[in-house]
Amino acid sequence: MRANCESIVQTLNKLMAKAVYISPEYNPHSLKRDWGFFVETKRPDIFGAMSSTSFATLRQTLVRSLREIALAGHVISTNKEGDSKPKPSSPAKVTIDIPEATANALYNEVGLDVLTLALLADVPVHRPLHISHNSLIGHWRWLRLVWRTLVQTKTRPAAIHPIEEFPPDQILRDALLENRNNVAIAQLRQMFHDLLEGACERDPEQIESDKLYSFLANLTLFCPFIGSELSYQYGLVEAPWTKGSLK
Numbered sequence: 001m002r003a004n005c006e007s008i009v010q011t012l013n014k015l016m017a018k019a020v021y022i023s024p025e026y027n028p029h030s031l032k033r034d035w036g037f038f039v040e041t042k043r044p045d046i047f048g049a050m051s052s053t054s055f056a057t058l059r060q061t062l063v064r065s066l067r068e069i070a071l072a073g074h075v076i077s078t079n080k081e082g083d084s085k086p087k088p089s090s091p092a093k094v095t096i097d098i099p100e101a102t103a104n105a106l107y108n109e110v111g112l113d114v115l116t117l118a119l120l121a122d123v124p125v126h127r128p129l130h131i132s133h134n135s136l137i138g139h140w141r142w143l144r145l146v147w148r149t150l151v152q153t154k155t156r157p158a159a160i161h162p163i164e165e166f167p168p169d170q171i172l173r174d175a176l177l178e179n180r181n182n183v184a185i186a187q188l189r190q191m192f193h194d195l196l197e198g199a200c201e202r203d204p205e206q207i208e209s210d211k212l213y214s215f216l217a218n219l220t221l222f223c224p225f226i227g228s229e230l231s232y233q234y235g236l237v238e239a240p241w242t243k244g245s246l247k
Contacts, residue, residue, distance in 0.1 A: 026147040028111030028140075031225035038240035039112070039224045046112075050104045056091030058103045059119040059129070063181050066221060070173040094119070096131040113223035114139045120181040120222070143226055146192060146219070150212070152233035163236040166217035188222060191215045 040047045049061035098106070107115050117139040118131050168176070169191060175183040195207055195215050213236060220227030231237045 026144045035228045055094035060091040063125045070176040093128045121185040166214045
């Protein structure tokens with residue numbers, strides 16, 4: 001298992017050496033170091049499921065956690081009876097190219113953000129899923145693109161708006177409530193695509209601020225490490241080392 005996990009890391013490291021694929025500035029391990037305790041405090045159910053040997057259990061926990069966030073204090077736009085699909089009674093099977101891999105081992109190798117996208121992006125939670133090496137690398141590449149596009153190299157601004165002012169996108173929220181986690185992530189990717197339209201050379205200063213903050217808030221739901229760091233850089237959250245940030 002260890003050898004197979006290391007093969008993923010070696011592949012990713014090779015890609016990092018080629019600027020065309022992965023920027024060396026995007027480092028999920030440093031994000032884990034800076035934000036791991038903060039995120040675990042905020043979402044302990046996810047980290048509790050990480051100790052399970054079953055990827056299916058973690059996948060179901062992720063969807064349940066996201067549904068609870070989507071439900072919290074927000075109006076559902078689809079109110080027809082039967083719109084919301086029932087929760088699966090048991091987790092659908094998840095297989096992976098790495099024999100005998102565990103959720104915790106893969107989390108330590110590729111990070112929570114990549115792992116979450118791999119578990120949720122392809123099919124609804126009630127359907128079986130296979131995670132391939134290419135899938136993991138593909139999600140890594142997308143997060144690298146997000147990082148390279150939005151990373152803030154200037155002085156961090158003073159707190160502008162708390163991230164709580166930007167609720168989940170309505171389409172994304174409704175998809176989560178209907179257990180269509182794959183549609184929710186497709187909407188997240190569409191938000192990023194829309195964010196770049198009209199932005200000259202992908203310059204964050206050319207991006208409409210409300211759209212940017214809304215995307216970061218939604219990104220943080222699925223990818224809490226990169227989402228929290230970018231949100232911090234734009235003044236939407238306090239750093240975990242700031243007094244009172246864990247309230």
